[in-house]
Amino acid sequence: MSKVRVLVGTKKGAFILSADGKREKWDVSGPFFGGWEIYHLKGSPINPDRIYASQSSGWFGQVIQRSDDGGKTWDTPGGGIKMEPGQMPSGKSNMFVYDTSSPNGAELHTHQWYDGTQHPWEFKRVWHLEPSLTDADAVYAGVEDAALFLSTDGAKSWHELAGLRGHGTGPRWQPGAGGMCLHTIILDPRNPKRIYIAISAAGAFRTDDGGKTWKPINRGLFSQYIPDPNAEVGHCVHHVAMHKSRPNTLFMQKHWDVMRSDNAGDQWTEVSGNLPTDFGFVIDVHAHEPETIYVVPIKSDSEHFPMDGKLRVYRSRSGGNEWEALTKGLPQKDCYVNVLRDAMAVDSLDSCGIYFGTTGGQVFVSADAGDNWTPIVESLPPVLSVEVQTLS
Amino acid sequence: MIRVVLPAHLRALAHVSSEISIEVPRPVTQRSVLDALENAYPMLRGTIRDHVTQARRPFLRFFVCSEDWSHESPDTPLPEDIVSGKEPLYIVGAIAGG
Numbered sequence: 001m002s003k004v005r006v007l008v009g010t011k012k013g014a015f016i017l018s019a020d021g022k023r024e025k026w027d028v029s030g031p032f033f034g035g036w037e038i039y040h041l042k043g044s045p046i047n048p049d050r051i052y053a054s055q056s057s058g059w060f061g062q063v064i065q066r067s068d069d070g071g072k073t074w075d076t077p078g079g080g081i082k083m084e085p086g087q088m089p090s091g092k093s094n095m096f097v098y099d100t101s102s103p104n105g106a107e108l109h110t111h112q113w114y115d116g117t118q119h120p121w122e123f124k125r126v127w128h129l130e131p132s133l134t135d136a137d138a139v140y141a142g143v144e145d146a147a148l149f150l151s152t153d154g155a156k157s158w159h160e161l162a163g164l165r166g167h168g169t170g171p172r173w174q175p176g177a178g179g180m181c182l183h184t185i186i187l188d189p190r191n192p193k194r195i196y197i198a199i200s201a202a203g204a205f206r207t208d209d210g211g212k213t214w215k216p217i218n219r220g221l222f223s224q225y226i227p228d229p230n231a232e233v234g235h236c237v238h239h240v241a242m243h244k245s246r247p248n249t250l251f252m253q254k255h256w257d258v259m260r261s262d263n264a265g266d267q268w269t270e271v272s273g274n275l276p277t278d279f280g281f282v283i284d285v286h287a288h289e290p291e292t293i294y295v296v297p298i299k300s301d302s303e304h305f306p307m308d309g310k311l312r313v314y315r316s317r318s319g320g321n322e323w324e325a326l327t328k329g330l331p332q333k334d335c336y337v338n339v340l341r342d343a344m345a346v347d348s349l350d351s352c353g354i355y356f357g358t359t360g361g362q363v364f365v366s367a368d369a370g371d372n373w374t375p376i377v378e379s380l381p382p383v384l385s386v387e388v389q390t391l392s
Numbered sequence: 393m394i395r396v397v398l399p400a401h402l403r404a405l406a407h408v409s410s411e412i413s414i415e416v417p418r419p420v421t422q423r424s425v426l427d428a429l430e431n432a433y434p435m436l437r438g439t440i441r442d443h444v445t446q447a448r449r450p451f452l453r454f455f456v457c458s459e460d461w462s463h464e465s466p467d468t469p470l471p472e473d474i475v476s477g478k479e480p481l482y483i484v485g486a487i488a489g490g
Binding site for chain 1: 401436437444452
């Protein structure tokens with residue numbers, strides 16, 4: 001029977017929630033890396049027992065952890081106690097150094113700071129890890145200050161794909177409230193050279209040559225809080241999602257506005273429709289219905305909680321514009337949590353499961369595509385990210 | 393042998409439960425102790441000092457014989473009590489964050 005494994009990153013450690021295909025009875029393991037911020041964990045689609053985790057701390061900086069047994073045990077790749085025969089541990093698995101070398105690197109320039117002045121580019125943490133679709137040893141890392149790194153040796157070492165940071169618009173990028181983070185990485189399942197990424201607050205970008213060169217894909221976005229609302233870059237994109245069967249169709253939750261593109265990001269159209277508020281962070285797509293999408297509307301950018309104290313997921317079965325509130329099993333009174341950008345995921349069981357975590361430490365599951373919800377856990381530390389693995 | 397006491401999170405990362413004893417080539421300085429520590433426990437690289445600049449991470453402090461040596465030159469020889477192993481070098485996480 002199929003199983004699911006939910007990988008939860010929180011402000012104070014990681015947790016793994018496991019269940020069979022019914023998704024009714026859950027086993028909770030963790031905390032792993034207790035006391036550390038776990039921005040993201042994600043398993044390889046090639047080898048689901050290989051899971052990468054981003055562990056960070058204001059005191060001790062960035063650490064990368066890897067498990068090769070489905071999360072039972074963890075170690076720092078190439079630098080832990082499991083030294084590989086004949087090899088000295090390198091201790092470079094947490095070494096993220098911007099590539100300024102010639103000819104592949106890019107000058108380490110400045111970006112716009114909150115007050116409009118220019119500020120040095122400085123590595124702070126890894127926000128998102130995206131394992132390759134074809135190689136369990138390959139994994140991408142989206143970092144703050146915004147850049148994209150790639151490891152091809154199982155996260156033992158990293159090198160920057162500097163063409164992105166070196167894009168000529170870099171000095172016009174600026175940090176969102178959470179920092180200038182590259183938080184979304186989407187690999188095109190049909191075209192290994194095509195990658196989409198998103199940065200707060202620069203916008204979305206696409207490469208069609210495996211990361212050498214990048215194109216801003218923000219046409220159609222309108223952000224009234226920036227000097228030029230239609231600018232090429234500067235938009236605060238919160239998250240982007242894609243259905244693997246339609247890699248040219250993208251859905252975006254922007255700071256304000258829910259958007260879609262049907263031409264790989266070349267042009268965006270607003271599909272907020274009848275949402276009660278179109279501010280939010282998460283967006284995801286049903287595993288089997290590429291026009292069924294989910295968001296969690298948040299009141300505003302100054303009040304990061306649901307409207308009226310009611311936690312509601314909204315579902316559109318028409319790819320946007322027409323939305324229905326999903327409330328069964330979710331708190332409908334006195335609920336003032338947030339759902340952060342990487343904290344929603346879908347499984348690929350026949351009856352698609354939807355998962356999301358809150359800053360109140362809840363992780364909810366719906367085993368019927370959003371009709372009914374139940375909490376898996378209710379008192380974790382604030383949830384930063386949720387991923388799910390569907391295991392046979 | 394030089395004794396080093398790590399903060400709890402770094403002990404967990406290094407898979408050690410108590411203070412560490414390491415061989416350090418002379419002269420014994422903050423730099424040579426950290427070099428030896430990172431060589432023996434490579435998972436600690438980047439967590440105490442920056443990979444590239446080797447600068448101490450801002451929220452960590454080094455205490456030597458009850459004195460704060462965080463702003464001493466990393467190449468200043470450490471006192472005999474550290475060299476002899478009578479006293480450990482304390483690497484301490486700053487109290488911050490509430």
